[in-house]
Amino acid sequence: MSYIVFENVNKFFGNNHVLKDINLEVEKGQLVTLLGPSGCGKSTLLRCLAGLETVTSGRIYLDGNDITDVSARTRGIGMVFQQYSLFPNLNVFNNVAYGLKQNKIPKQEIQEKVEEILEMVGLKEKITQYPNQLSGGQQQRVALARAIVTEPKVLLLDEPLSAIDALLRRNLQIEIRRIQKELNITTIFVTHDQDEAMVLSDMIHLFNEGFIEQSGSAIELYANPRTKFAATFIGNYRILPAADLAKATGEIFTCQDVAIRPEIVQISYQPTVDEDKYHLKGVITNSISHGNIIRYNIQCGEVNLNADVVYESGIPYKEGETVYLSVRKDGVIEL
Template sequence: MSYVAIKNIRKTFNDQTVLHDIELSFEKGELVTLLGPSGCGKSTLLRILAGLTRQDSGTISLDGKDITNLKPKAREIGMVFQSYALFPNMTVLENISFGLKMKKEDSQTIKNKVARMIELTGLEGKENSYPRELSGGQQQRVALARSLVMEPKVLLLDEPLSALDAQIRKKLQQQLRTIQRELKMTMVLVTHDQEEAMAISDRIFILNQGRIAQQGTPNEIYARPANEFVAGFIGNYNVLTKEELARFIPNVANWSHSIYAIRPEAFTLKKDGKSYEITGLINQVSMLGNITRYTIQNDKMTMMIDQLHQTQSTLQENESRTFFLREEDIIPIA
């Protein structure tokens, strides 16, 4: 039996169904991500799991116990929101220990648990600081520590890093993953950031219009998108119909599928075994850190191609170039 099992969850707001009989499950100690665009239902599903929103139908079980009708406090589920929701008149120490004091734990237990969380979240030296004296990243770590110290069976995270700048966000992503692994904590993360989901998840559930579009490990989803939506949402796949692909590869007319996806990094400048030649005019060159992205055009069709950046690139705009593509890198999706 799965540690968390969500079965046939349906939710409607104002005659609009936002969750269509959702079914998903995951195991103890996993970090799973609900990924999808705004309005796909991921935050609603998280709130239903927490007991903050009531589903129209369906059941939820946790560790073999039916929690469908339990109040939030009885579910043993913690939650970290995008807004830090810290008590402004309390220090870091007081914010983290607040829940334990409400449970009337003894003072030595509180001291030991809070000290552990301070160390785990890297807040040493900030114990007596107030939220206004902390950076956004530090405040989010306090919010995380405050939830973790209660030792919930599952910790829910609703876009907890989205308000932070890119550099701090990436640092906290890895810190969150490290904490999750060290505590063997079951976590559910909601995000619309594909890179974040890929970087820290054990498994990903991609939602689209209130339905699960695909689930799997980051590698499974990236390597084999199940449909056109996933291919368009994950990474920067080239998604082409068979007719569009035929403008680059003339012998696809007898292929059995109608839509194909190609990763931009699958193209090479040197022939590798049995490969197709993809020729087009380079009409755009973009520098993306260690990647250079080329947009090539052929008969009004464009294709994105990523190559590792080289200081002295020989590829220039407005020149015709040939790239090579293996047949196994052309993924049928419909």
């Protein structure tokens, strides 16, 4: 049996069916991300595991034990929320030490554990400061330290970085992953941010309206979405009616829709010949700069595509120019 098992879990809030027959397993030591839009059920599943919500039906197992009806206090689970939830009247040391004191750990051991964990999260020099003297990122690291200092069986992170600016958020993603690996602690991370899920995860479970739409590694979900929802949520796929692409290329498709990533589309001023690619002619309608990547939108008759071009030097393509596209056949996903 896997370390964490959700078995046919359902959750209703009144008539609202929030979790629908969830079957999910997490291996010990993994960092697993529950990814999806707001209201899809990912945070509710996390709270059911923590014991903050009761399941309507189904069972939850942790390390071989059925914890479905076990109190939250005795499950051995640490949790970090989007809100830092620090005690404003306690300094960093006492915020982190709170759970250890509740567990009546000896004073000297508390001192050693708190100093060790603050060293790990890079906040030992802030040990006497109060929450209002810390930045948002520092407060979130204190919350993380408080959650892991008690050595929980599982660490749960519910959108902990969503209120932090982009640069600091990227740095904290790296720090969370480093700490998780160093402690080898089984971790479940909830986010609506696909980039964050890609950076952090051993395994991603994509949620949609209470169901698990698709599960896999970051690369598997990005390169091989199995449904239209997965293709629209992961990556920057352009979803097209297969009939339109067939008309533009002369190929035959048996599916209803196709998904095309912008990085498999190449642009040139001259037509090319390659049997491994679809070839289209179109007009540049607009372009958007993403740092060293320029994303062009090209209208090819009834087919509208995006193409990502790495900007190195030279003059970018201009709006209104006629261009030729080459699309890798093996990169077109049939849905």
